[in-house]
Amino acid sequence: MSSEVKETFIPRRPPTPGPDPGALAAKVRTLGPSMTRSMQRVAVAVAQDPAGCAALTVTGLAERTGTSEATVVRTARVLGYPGYRDLRLALAGLAAQQQSGAAPAVTADIAVDDPISSVVAKLAQEERQCLADTAAGLDTGHLESAVGALAAARRIDVYGIGASNLVAQDLVQKLLRIGLIAHAHADPHLAVTNAVQLRAGDVAVAITHSGRTTDVIEPLRVAFDRGATTVAITGRPDGEVVQYADHVLTTSTARESELRPAAMSSRTSQLLVVDCLFIGVAQRTYDAAAPALSASYEALAHRHSHPKRA
Incomplete structure (x- = not known):
């Protein structure tokens, strides 16, 4: 099957309005690596x-990129727009932003011979860009729904492997401190064992940058089948994990390279979503959350104080 007619997985979720113009460049950076080569040509053209x-009309853009009209339309939909007309409107808005000096910066890759001062500058700029991209592309409708489900949950399970498990633990620690019952699972067998116990009224959260981590997808699928509300935090909204997610929260990240496996920006974006x-949740449960948070501070205060000298 040629790349021109390769079918792109469309997540099983209700349609949402296309992202605002400021989110378009972020969408291209995030989704580009998972597109077919022909779709990448269209995405790069509209971003540049x-x-x-x-x-351009849809025919004109197809001719400019050496693709087909169908590829242009598919690219628009993968980027979050109902059709090419909506993408053109966003492009016009993005062009206006760039003319006003609001164009997003692009960080160059880190080279093996870069001085440490350049490394610091490039990483700092990249982190700022990833946070801005994540904020611009975050679906606030799904975010509100996920917050509501977490606030009312009887029990919360969070799945993450490797670097994503650090983010899972961060979310669980925050939820525990405001009185919610939450557990982070890094062991895939234990994760599935716990997911089997979930039911309607519970929430399962999967954190996977690639959207393809089997050890995270499997327990989320089990939780989904058991009737729990499921949430996916992922950098690939076309990944397999979204098949089992009621709510998808998309993160942005820079491309990983030889010098930067498990790039920090993927965790930074995930941590923004977690926050x-x-x-x-704290806002929705404030009457109960505030006393619980205060109690946790008091319980730990002595561990942060200087020991008295004899």
Whole structure:
């Protein structure tokens, strides 16, 4: 099957409005690596020259990128727009932002001979860009729904492997401190064993940048089948994990390289989403959360004080 007609997985979720113009560049950076080569040509073209592409018909953009009209339409949909007309409107808006000096910066890859000062500058810029991209592309409708489910949950399970498990533990620690029952699972067997016990009224959260981590997808699938509300935090909204997610929260990250496996930006973006979830839940459960948080501070205060000298 040629790349021109390769079918792209569309998540099983209700349609949502296309992202605002400021989120378009972030969408291209996040989703580009998972697209077919022909779709990547369309995505790169609209990101590099939004004004020029906004002036083109679907036929014109197909000719410019050496693809087909069907590929242009599929690319628009993968980027989050109902059709090409909606993408053109976003391109026009992005072009206007760039003309006003609001164009997003692009961080160059780190080279093996870069001085440490350049490494610091590039990493700092990349982190800022990833956070901005994540915020711009985050579906606040799904975020609100996920917050509501977490706030009302009888029990919360969070799944993450490797670096994503660090984020899972961060979310669980935050939820525990405001009085919610939450557990982080890194062992895939234990994760599935716990997922079997979930039911309606419980929540399962899967954290996977690639969207393809089997050890995270499997317990989420079990939780989904058991009737629990499921949430996926992922950098690949076209990944397999979203098949079993009621709510998908997309993160942005820089491309990983030889010098940067498990790039920090993937965790930074995930942690932003975790903080948004926590603050939302704390707001909704404030009457119970505030005393619980105060009690946890008091219980730990002596561990942070200087020991008295004899």
